[in-house]
Amino acid sequence: MPTSFEEKLIRFFGGQWFLALAWLAMVASVVVGVGTGHVATGGAAQGIFWGIGESFVDNPAFSATVNLLLLTAVGSLLLWLNKTYLFVRESTTVLGSAFYLLTMANPYVGTSVQAGTVLALIVVVGAFYVFSAYQRSRAQHSVFLAMVIATVCAMFHWAFVLLIVLFFIGFVYMRAMNWRSVVAAAMGIFVPFWIVLGLGIATLADFKPLAINSVWASLELSQVRMFIVNVAVTVLAILVITGVNIGTIANYRLQLRVYNAFFVISSALTIVAMVVDYRDLQVFLASLHMYLAVQLAHAFTISKSAHRYVYIVVLIVWCVASCIASLLM
Numbered sequence: 001m002p003t004s005f006e007e008k009l010i011r012f013f014g015g016q017w018f019l020a021l022a023w024l025a026m027v028a029s030v031v032v033g034v035g036t037g038h039v040a041t042g043g044a045a046q047g048i049f050w051g052i053g054e055s056f057v058d059n060p061a062f063s064a065t066v067n068l069l070l071l072t073a074v075g076s077l078l079l080w081l082n083k084t085y086l087f088v089r090e091s092t093t094v095l096g097s098a099f100y101l102l103t104m105a106n107p108y109v110g111t112s113v114q115a116g117t118v119l120a121l122i123v124v125v126g127a128f129y130v131f132s133a134y135q136r137s138r139a140q141h142s143v144f145l146a147m148v149i150a151t152v153c154a155m156f157h158w159a160f161v162l163l164i165v166l167f168f169i170g171f172v173y174m175r176a177m178n179w180r181s182v183v184a185a186a187m188g189i190f191v192p193f194w195i196v197l198g199l200g201i202a203t204l205a206d207f208k209p210l211a212i213n214s215v216w217a218s219l220e221l222s223q224v225r226m227f228i229v230n231v232a233v234t235v236l237a238i239l240v241i242t243g244v245n246i247g248t249i250a251n252y253r254l255q256l257r258v259y260n261a262f263f264v265i266s267s268a269l270t271i272v273a274m275v276v277d278y279r280d281l282q283v284f285l286a287s288l289h290m291y292l293a294v295q296l297a298h299a300f301t302i303s304k305s306a307h308r309y310v311y312i313v314v315l316i317v318w319c320v321a322s323c324i325a326s327l328l329m
Helices: 004-013 016-035 062-084 094-105 117-133 138-156 158-173 178-197 221-247 254-276 278-302 308-329
Strands: none
Touching: 004 016, 004 308, 016 062, 016 094, 016 308, 062 094, 062 117, 094 278, 094 308, 117 138, 117 158, 117 221, 117 254, 117 278, 138 158, 138 178, 158 178, 158 254, 158 278, 221 254, 221 278, 221 308, 254 278, 278 308
16 A cells, blocks of 8 residues: 555655646756756748748847747647547646646746747647547537648748648547548638638749758857757657557546547657658657656556656656756856
8 A cells, every 4th residue: 555655655656745846847947058058949941931030039038938938838738638529548747747847847948939849739739629529520620620720831931731631530530530521621621712812912933942940050159969868858758658548548548548549649650751851850849748758647546556756756856957058067
């Protein structure tokens, strides 16, 4: 039987107080990062028609504030998604607290508004549309809206093309794709182009091929090394923890298995995208943090060990060490 201290520690790590502390830790890392000048943007990037600057907001302090609000929204929406669909079988705040701690681990993700933050936000918003379509033969509205959102974002950054593929596969896994849904998906991609080109907002001459961005341009060599270590550890953790969790998740009822398959597929596609577009790693890292947070929440709730709080302790130690190393370099 677990000791009273261990029970309290487990409840604490899965509760609201720890969620608040994790959020404050993320805020503190961003404040220190901005204050010490450790601010790296995603670099200028190009979409299908238009490009975006190195940061959506020029003022560093205001940019960091806006980005923190968006990251807070990602964590909050992830918790709401689980409260609505219970893909993690126990209600826990580890989803949000792990995401905030992982963001703290790499201050460059949080110190300015960039495409990566928006990408993570669109993924979790899109997940609501995808999950709501489960075994619905009349899910065309959700399919259409998800594709419209992804397509419009892709006009500003090529990385969002990944979401078109992800959402389509997600709807297939939700068993929501019939011929009407396929038409809705095609229309969701076609309509934004029809409006933009038809109204003269853009022309075919404005089309820009995929231009691979360079994260190295915004970081010094020592910082790049720490950034790569952070990415490598995150990817390895996702692969290992997903592998450990999958045996238990496979025994869940079909609906929960399908919901979790969406996150596994999302992780796989994101890792592949990072390998292909390796110079754009920073754009995908916030989403990767979100997928790892999901797997950590599973690991924490699946285990019935009295010592499962060790998962969170290890996470805290790694995130604090990574944050300090990144800020000192």
